[in-house]
Amino acid sequence: MNNRPxxxxxxxxRWGKFEIVFQGPEENxxxxxxxxxxxxxxxxxxxxxxxxxxxxxxxxxxxxxxxTGRWDYVTASGIRELHGHTGSFICTExxxxxHGPVQVKDEAHFRYADGxxxxxxGTTCYAWIHQPEEVRRRTIASLAxxxxxxxxxxxxxxxxxxxxxxxxxxxxxxxxxxxxxxQRFNPAxxxxxxxxxxxxxxxxxxxxxxxxxxxxxxxxxxxxMMAEDDDxxxxxxxxxxxxxxxxxxxMANEYDFMTEKKMEDWDRLFAIVKVEDPYGHLRxxxxxxxxxxxxxxxxxxxxxxxxxHCSIQHWDVTLVREWRRLYGKPVVIDECLYEGNVPxxxxxxxxxxxxxxxxxxxxxxGYAGHGETYLHPEGEIWWxxxxxxxxxxxxxxxxxxxxxxxxxxxxxxLFTMRQMETLGVEGEYYLGYFGIHRPAYFVATLDEMxxxxxxxxxxxxxxxxPVDETLSGTCIIQxxxxxxxxxxxxxxxxxxx
Amino acid sequence: MNNRPxxxxxxxxRWGKFEIVFQGPEENxxxxxxxxxxxxxxxxxxxxxxxxxxxxxxxxxxxxxxxTGRWDYVTASGIRELHGHTGSFICTExxxxxHGPVQVKDEAHFRYADGxxxxxxGTTCYAWIHQPEEVRRRTIASLAxxxxxxxxxxxxxxxxxxxxxxxxxxxxxxxxxxxxxxQRFNPAxxxxxxxxxxxxxxxxxxxxxxxxxxxxxxxxxxxxMMAEDDDxxxxxxxxxxxxxxxxxxxMANEYDFMTEKKMEDWDRLFAIVKVEDPYGHLRxxxxxxxxxxxxxxxxxxxxxxxxxHCSIQHWDVTLVREWRRLYGKPVVIDECLYEGNVPxxxxxxxxxxxxxxxxxxxxxxGYAGHGETYLHPEGEIWWxxxxxxxxxxxxxxxxxxxxxxxxxxxxxxLFTMRQMETLGVEGEYYLGYFGIHRPAYFVATLDEMxxxxxxxxxxxxxxxxPVDETLSGTCIIQxxxxxxxxxxxxxxxxxxx
Numbered sequence: 001m002n003n004r005p006x007x008x009x010x011x012x013x014r015w016g017k018f019e020i021v022f023q024g025p026e027e028n029x030x031x032x033x034x035x036x037x038x039x040x041x042x043x044x045x046x047x048x049x050x051x052x053x054x055x056x057x058x059x060x061x062x063x064x065x066x067x068t069g070r071w072d073y074v075t076a077s078g079i080r081e082l083h084g085h086t087g088s089f090i091c092t093e094x095x096x097x098x099h100g101p102v103q104v105k106d107e108a109h110f111r112y113a114d115g116x117x118x119x120x121x122g123t124t125c126y127a128w129i130h131q132p133e134e135v136r137r138r139t140i141a142s143l144a145x146x147x148x149x150x151x152x153x154x155x156x157x158x159x160x161x162x163x164x165x166x167x168x169x170x171x172x173x174x175x176x177x178x179x180x181x182x183q184r185f186n187p188a189x190x191x192x193x194x195x196x197x198x199x200x201x202x203x204x205x206x207x208x209x210x211x212x213x214x215x216x217x218x219x220x221x222x223x224x225m226m227a228e229d230d231d232x233x234x235x236x237x238x239x240x241x242x243x244x245x246x247x248x249x250x251m252a253n254e255y256d257f258m259t260e261k262k263m264e265d266w267d268r269l270f271a272i273v274k275v276e277d278p279y280g281h282l283r284x285x286x287x288x289x290x291x292x293x294x295x296x297x298x299x300x301x302x303x304x305x306x307x308x309h310c311s312i313q314h315w316d317v318t319l320v321r322e323w324r325r326l327y328g329k330p331v332v333i334d335e336c337l338y339e340g341n342v343p344x345x346x347x348x349x350x351x352x353x354x355x356x357x358x359x360x361x362x363x364x365x366g367y368a369g370h371g372e373t374y375l376h377p378e379g380e381i382w383w384x385x386x387x388x389x390x391x392x393x394x395x396x397x398x399x400x401x402x403x404x405x406x407x408x409x410x411x412x413x414l415f416t417m418r419q420m421e422t423l424g425v426e427g428e429y430y431l432g433y434f435g436i437h438r439p440a441y442f443v444a445t446l447d448e449m450x451x452x453x454x455x456x457x458x459x460x461x462x463x464x465x466p467v468d469e470t471l472s473g474t475c476i477i478q479x480x481x482x483x484x485x486x487x488x489x490x491x492x493x494x495x496x497x
Numbered sequence: 498m499n500n501r502p503x504x505x506x507x508x509x510x511r512w513g514k515f516e517i518v519f520q521g522p523e524e525n526x527x528x529x530x531x532x533x534x535x536x537x538x539x540x541x542x543x544x545x546x547x548x549x550x551x552x553x554x555x556x557x558x559x560x561x562x563x564x565t566g567r568w569d570y571v572t573a574s575g576i577r578e579l580h581g582h583t584g585s586f587i588c589t590e591x592x593x594x595x596h597g598p599v600q601v602k603d604e605a606h607f608r609y610a611d612g613x614x615x616x617x618x619g620t621t622c623y624a625w626i627h628q629p630e631e632v633r634r635r636t637i638a639s640l641a642x643x644x645x646x647x648x649x650x651x652x653x654x655x656x657x658x659x660x661x662x663x664x665x666x667x668x669x670x671x672x673x674x675x676x677x678x679x680q681r682f683n684p685a686x687x688x689x690x691x692x693x694x695x696x697x698x699x700x701x702x703x704x705x706x707x708x709x710x711x712x713x714x715x716x717x718x719x720x721x722m723m724a725e726d727d728d729x730x731x732x733x734x735x736x737x738x739x740x741x742x743x744x745x746x747x748m749a750n751e752y753d754f755m756t757e758k759k760m761e762d763w764d765r766l767f768a769i770v771k772v773e774d775p776y777g778h779l780r781x782x783x784x785x786x787x788x789x790x791x792x793x794x795x796x797x798x799x800x801x802x803x804x805x806h807c808s809i810q811h812w813d814v815t816l817v818r819e820w821r822r823l824y825g826k827p828v829v830i831d832e833c834l835y836e837g838n839v840p841x842x843x844x845x846x847x848x849x850x851x852x853x854x855x856x857x858x859x860x861x862x863g864y865a866g867h868g869e870t871y872l873h874p875e876g877e878i879w880w881x882x883x884x885x886x887x888x889x890x891x892x893x894x895x896x897x898x899x900x901x902x903x904x905x906x907x908x909x910x911l912f913t914m915r916q917m918e919t920l921g922v923e924g925e926y927y928l929g930y931f932g933i934h935r936p937a938y939f940v941a942t943l944d945e946m947x948x949x950x951x952x953x954x955x956x957x958x959x960x961x962x963p964v965d966e967t968l969s970g971t972c973i974i975q976x977x978x979x980x981x982x983x984x985x986x987x988x989x990x991x992x993x994x
Contacts, residue, residue, distance in 0.1 A: 316813065337933075341935060341936060341937040341978040342936065342937070343916055343936040343937070343938055343939060343940055344916060344936075345916050345934050348934045348935050348936045348937075348978070349934065349935070350933070350935060350980060353933050353980075375937055419840055419841060419842050436846055436847070436850050437842050437845045437846065438838060438845050438846070438847060439838060439840040439841075439842075439845045440838040440839070440840070440845075440872055441840055442840060443840055481838040481845070483847060483850075
């Protein structure tokens with residue numbers, strides 16, 4: 001295969017993937033020396049992009065256009081075969097369901113590039129891409145039927161409790177027996193990874209891609225590579241994957257458990273990701289917790305400029321406001337304990353507790369993350385391998401997602417409703433959650449000029465029960481004195497703003 | 498009445514109350530100027546004690562002997578009638594059930610003066626002594642049938658939601674209509690208070706006496722007296738009550754909500770209590786919480802030398818170890834939300850949640866406090882007025898108390914059992930609690946030389962189910978995968994230490 005630019009696609013939708021391919025030299029360490037660029041131009045907009053070596057003498061270069069219209073490009077390289085190619089294509093309107101990459105909207109929220117608001121409802125299947133084909137097919141089918149629009153997944157294989165088998169393939173040339181050449185990538189592995197990212201894209205799911213993790217423990221050695229090999233890996237994966245609009249860069253999982261790396265290493269790796277990604281995909285880093293002090297965690301400073309949002313492991317989701325105050329960025333508690341029954345404390349809460357944590361985080365303007373860890377005869381546990389969901393929390397999380405997506409665009413955490421954590425728009429819309437609190441009644445302080453209707457929401461039974469009266473001013477709403485109740489109050493005639 | 502020293506009791510049991518009474522002048526502000534002392538001597542032990550004016554020309558002086566044998570005393574005063582009296586009495590062994598005052602044993606625990614360990618199981622009835630006789634009788638009867646061995650109660654009346662009626666009497670001369678003379682005490686009120694402290698003593702209940710609180714809001718003015726009047730009040734109550742062995746000094750409830758007082762005021766008041774109490778009764782101060790940040794509380798520095806233990810309001814009882822590390826003193830979370838259904842968030846959790854919080858604190862080497870706030874047709878709510886207990890948590894708290902009191906004397910929080918918060922003695926005795934965690938099994942790491950038996954404890958059902966096998970070394974214990982379970986593991990042949 002050796003397509004010329006004029007054989008490249010002539011039309012690509014906005015935030016789609018444009019790709020050109022050339023043949024070039026196979027010798028002289030092309031993964032490092034096969035450097036080539038393209039400059040894409042559309043009106044005054046200019047974007048520089050790097051290509052990568054895909055093995056067998058094949059060189060690829062990918063680009064994600066962010067505006068419609070005609071784009072022209074020219075390639076540059078010290079390698080003759082890759083230099084000086086020019087071409088153009090037309091960027092068409094995004095197709096239905098394509099809202100572009102997710103970005104940070106403000107200090108509390110996310111949105112898609114087209115302005116549509118995005119509420120992350122994430123789950124975790126760390127090593128799902130490393131499982132046999134049949135398991136991966138079930139994982140995708142499970143995700144299709146789930147409320148999840150984000151998934152945390154690792155590039156490197158995982159060696160951990162309930163997850164000790166070798167992966168189907170590796171990112172590098174070599175084998176567990178012979179060892180790995182961490183300077184020569186395995187393009188087939190990355191092509192497979194890209195296929196899975198496209199499967200997720202088709203489901204509207206963001207791939208929160210974990211670039212490094214400690215769950216190797218020296219078995220394959222990917223958790224303790226030389227700094228230059230870490231850098232090479234980042235340059236390569238950034239060149240390959242940045243053009244996929246649903247990729248997020250999760251620098252590490254439990255970064256502080258990777259004892260071979262220092263804080264300077266993490267800062268350096270973040271800087272590389274920020275510089276090498278032309279599109280500014282979201283960047284975060286996730287901390288570990290200590291056995292006996294889940295509340296005393298070693299948090300990376302999410303205030304650093306290259307961190308776009310807080311990716312937090314913590315067992316107290318009510319701290320959302322503290323973290324936002326501390327870092328001024330949206331808060332995603334990707335790990336706040338998982339629904340399951342394994343002996344580990346991070347993985348044995350009830351579906352009720354998992355649901356409760358999603359609501360607690362949501363009404364504070366943050367987002368909890370899902371994971372499932374039920375013991376399984378064949379050791380197939382969702383959190384590690386994906387496969388099939390068994391828990392009862394996803395249905396409740398879907399219920400919450402519907403309710404959150406009905407919120408007005410400009411909703412924020414409010415502090416005017418006493419005795420209830422509330423999200424909404426002052427005077428117009430209030431969504432509150434009582435959690436472990438179960439008052440027999442609630443005193444709402446509403447605009448005396450306004451008319452409101454209230455709904456009592458049972459977050460576990462997934463019922464919405466309208467209060468059979470129109471409310472105004474200070475009024476008392478009777479409640480079923482049981483835990484897990486939410487209250488929604490909406491103005492009948494919204495004030496035109 | 499004008500008894501001479503030789504009319505005073507000739508025998509008093511250890512930690513009992515010895516009292517002498519004289520008649521003296523009624524004029525010239527005897528509450529301030531009626532200063533008199535006695536020096537008590539027993540061998541090389543010498544204790545100086547202050548007397549107080551009890552109205553109608555009566556002056557009293559009380560003493561709590563802390564060792565058996567003959568005590569001699571002599572009085573001294575600028576007032577002729579009170580000066581130079583001498584006498585003696587025999588201090589006999591403490592009677593059954595009299596273990597002396599509670600003291601701090603170590604950085605985590607309490608004990609009675611006779612060495613018996615004391616685990617505080619407190620409840621809160623702030624204004625119970627201010628209620629009508631009939632309610633007070635029911636309060637005492639309820640306490641007699643309860644697991645509680647400590648009660649938080651205020652000296653000053655309370656003006657707050659569900660607690661707005663005037664008290665039966667006041668600590669000062671005057672009335673709500675005419676106002677109060679805060680320089681002239683009402684001896685009848687204090688005599689009544691003393692009677693209630695004696696009723697509690699008979700039930701083995703410590704009176705955690707709240708000296709100041711903000712729930713007056715200027716209605717009677719006791720929350721905003723001049724500094725000299727605060728001091729006079731402390732001197733008076735210390736002279737009257739210090740000889741009662743079951744008195745604890747709680748400097749304030751929600752001290753930080755008393756906006757008229759500064760930190761220097763609290764330090765000064767603490768210094769007075771420490772200096773004027775010859776027996777060193779326990780001293781603490783209790784903080785308030787903010788509506789929307791229960792976790793960001795303004796804690797008094799419990800590390801200050803006059804604070805004997807931490808009296809904390811916080812909604813996260815799992816922070817016990819953090820506070821102990823910070824202050825190096827025993828931790829009592831007197832307020833961690835109450836069982837009830839009132840609209841206030843501090844008072845509407847379930848009995849299950851209240852029980853859960855007691856266990857969470859206990860296995861970390863701390864102690865939670867109980868309160869009950871169920872709506873009541875006549876507004877008689879235990880937390881404010883006492884009366885009758887309606888909740889389901891006291892029975893579970895009694896169950897926990899029995900289990901804690903079976904612990905070996907030298908039990909401490911342990912860190913060797915992974916995945917379970919544990920209290921006990923390494924290698925010999927483990928009491929763990931899983932809380933919201935519900936593992937299907939637990940991996941115990943026991944001494945391979947030892948033989949152990951385990952009990953699975955359901956903290957809500959109050960059942961203890963022995964595991965039907967002898968355990969040793971690393972072993973797996975199957976568990977019912979449900980929340981609220983505890984596990985007790987005891988060595989069959991304790992190692993002789």
